[in-house]
Amino acid sequence: MINTRVAVAVHILALIASKPHDDLTSDYIASSVNTNPVVIRRLLGMLKKAELIQTTAGKAGASLTRDPADISLLDVFHAVEPKDNLFAVHGNPNPHCPVGKGIRRALDEAFGAAQDALERKLSSETIDGILHQLFDKA
Amino acid sequence: MINTRVAVAVHILALIASKPHDDLTSDYIASSVNTNPVVIRRLLGMLKKAELIQTTAGKAGASLTRDPADISLLDVFHAVEPKDNLFAVHGNPNPHCPVGKGIRRALDEAFGAAQDALERKLSSETIDGILHQLFDKA
DNA sequence: TATTGATGTAACAAAAATAGTTACATCTAG
DNA sequence: CTAGATGTAACTATTTTTGTTACATCAATA
Structure with missing residues (x-):
């Protein structure tokens, strides 16, 4: 079985994508994921290294480096x-x-x-697709 | 990363399929796989429970329950x-x-x-296919 | 500019999964 | 009956994953 990092990373990216105006702290993300903030910061670090997000040391908030439709689950998979x-x-x-x-x-x-x-298959699925699953009325 | 059980199980089945006349012992299989005989016997137990092979307690040897072309890697995957x-x-x-x-x-x-x-994809790949990879001249 | 609250990371601890080993009951075949 | 095999439980060791503590550093602002 593949570890939960992929799932948590998708969760994180969905949060960032869905709250572009808020200043998402790792504490808040951790409370949504239900884990420790350091676990979140570790994953944020990997996502940053993979150039999927941008963050600033000392400053709350994270942003995607590109459109949610251009971030595939394969990108996330490889990142973590x-x-x-x-x-x-x-x-x-x-x-x-x-x-x-x-x-x-x-x-x-x-x-x-x-x-x-x-x-x-993973490369055909995107963060945007996840957002639609989350927020679109079926 | 998915554990090595799938790989070892395919190795085992390829051995059984390729040596239908020999009495394959778990010791011999272990020496081919390069692990402990008990690890092999555990996997043989799972393959037997999945009805992919037949064995007899106390007696060396194992046999496939069906044609190598009818055993897919998905079968093996689910078995272990x-x-x-x-x-x-x-x-x-x-x-x-x-x-x-x-x-x-x-x-x-x-x-x-x-x-x-x-x-x-796994369901389209078979033990027979593995045998061809192993023994056919390309 | 000192304080507050955040990120970034190392180091450690705990938990879970995987793999290897020992021991032994039981079966087969000669 | 004996030799050699399977079947399995129990234990150990290793590795991976996840959680936690601690702290250096940065940003914003009162």
Whole structure:
């Protein structure tokens, strides 16, 4: 199972996008997410490093660097999940076994294709889409 | 990142499929995977519970319950990954916050669709496909 | 310009998930 | 009956994730 960082990061970005005029503090965000403010600030740091948001040290508030429609869940995923591969593969399979010898390559291909499918879908989903889910009357 | 169980389970099934005549012991499989035999036996237990393989207590060897072309990586994934949801979502977001109130549903939809995409791809990949990767001349 | 309240981060602690190990009951086959 | 295997529980170790404490630093303003 993938960690909650992606979910929390989307929550954070939805807050920022939906309250562009407020000065969102990490304390307020934390109370909405229901966690510790430092957890929020850590994620804000990652989102900033990924250039999805802007913040100023000492000053409350954060803003998106681009339109919510141009921030995909894949962007968020990559921002908070440093690992390249979705699936972990066991190390050092036995090279003297015909299966062990080639399994790494086979798994990398199969899992890579699956990850591609996931990422394609994630790249089609945006923060703007989340906002619509949250606020549009169906 | 998803645990190595899926990768190891595919490795195991590829071994079983490729050595239908040998009496594969958990010790041999462990030496190919490069781990402890008990780890293998645990996974064999899950694969058996998912009805992908058959084994006999006390007797070496395992066999697939159906053709390698009819065992998808999605079958394997579900066999060794009990959790339904690929993405974890933080619990108890604040219902008094407009975003916190609806975020769960929005995330479930977005992540659910992404998981669907992943699973569709995994269901199109089979143990037979892995065998071809391993043994076919390209 | 001193105070208040915020961010940024390091360091640590706690909790949860994963993987590895030991031990042993039980079964199969010779 | 014995040798060697599976099936599983219980424990340990490791790693990852999440939560917390502490504090340096910055911004705004009274």
